[in-house]
Amino acid sequence: xxxxxxxxxxxxxxxxxxxxxxxxxxxxxxxxxxxxxxxxxxxxxxxxxxxxxxxxxxxxxxxxxxxxxxxxxxxxxxxxxxxxxxxxxxxxxxxxxxxxxxxxxxxxxxxxxxxxxxxxxxxxxxxxxxxxxxxxxxxxxxxxxxxxxxxxxxxxxxxxxxxxxxxxxxxxxxxxxxxxxxxxxxxxxxxx
Numbered sequence: 001x002x003x004x005x006x007x008x009x010x011x012x013x014x015x016x017x018x019x020x021x022x023x024x025x026x027x028x029x030x031x032x033x034x035x036x037x038x039x040x041x042x043x044x045x046x047x048x049x050x051x052x053x054x055x056x057x058x059x060x061x062x063x064x065x066x067x068x069x070x071x072x073x074x075x076x077x078x079x080x081x082x083x084x085x086x087x088x089x090x091x092x093x094x095x096x097x098x099x100x101x102x103x104x105x106x107x108x109x110x111x112x113x114x115x116x117x118x119x120x121x122x123x124x125x126x127x128x129x130x131x132x133x134x135x136x137x138x139x140x141x142x143x144x145x146x147x148x149x150x151x152x153x154x155x156x157x158x159x160x161x162x163x164x165x166x167x168x169x170x171x172x173x174x175x176x177x178x179x180x181x182x183x184x185x186x187x188x189x190x191x192x
Contacts, residue, residue, distance in 0.1 A: 053125025055098030058118055060188070062103035065116050065165075070184050074171050077107030078114060091156070091166035094129070095119040100164075114169040116181070118189060120162055130158050141179060146186055155182055163189040 062080070071078045081104035092102040092115050100119025106112065121129060136151030147158040155167040155178055165185045171177045 054122045056120040057099040058101050058120060060101040060118055064188060065103055065118055074177055075107050075112050077109055078105040081106045092117050112170055114171060117166045119164050121164055126162050129164055142182055142186055157185055159189055161190050165189060
């Protein structure tokens, strides 16, 4: 019995450490939901499959996706969130399932959260995500290399090279914040 609890305890400790940093890559942080099945023997950089489709693992850390200077501009009280929990069918759950990166920050005093994701899904998954996002308003400010959609408090970016990035936050109610964080993500992700 101890042998079966050992891996669960180790997994819980690792996930706890990731959530304390506000960043998670290569595995879901949802509670009460088992992780998607791993692809045995997958080579680094090789696509992995999930219920949402498949994706190529990304090596971004949260500081690469949104640097400290940008966080301070958006809200100086933002700190890494220690309780990232993905909602069903949310962009962060999908990005994690696609072996992408999900980062979260919060400012509890202002009741503000910021969740940023980046992933590289396979072509059919990319097309399905883009179709789903197209229900939002198209934002042309980022140029031809990126298709962007804004809906409610969410920004979704689709690059020509097949990268998908999302931002969820009440901070997006200010157009200048959409531009600031959208441009930062576009500069970080490879473009084709």
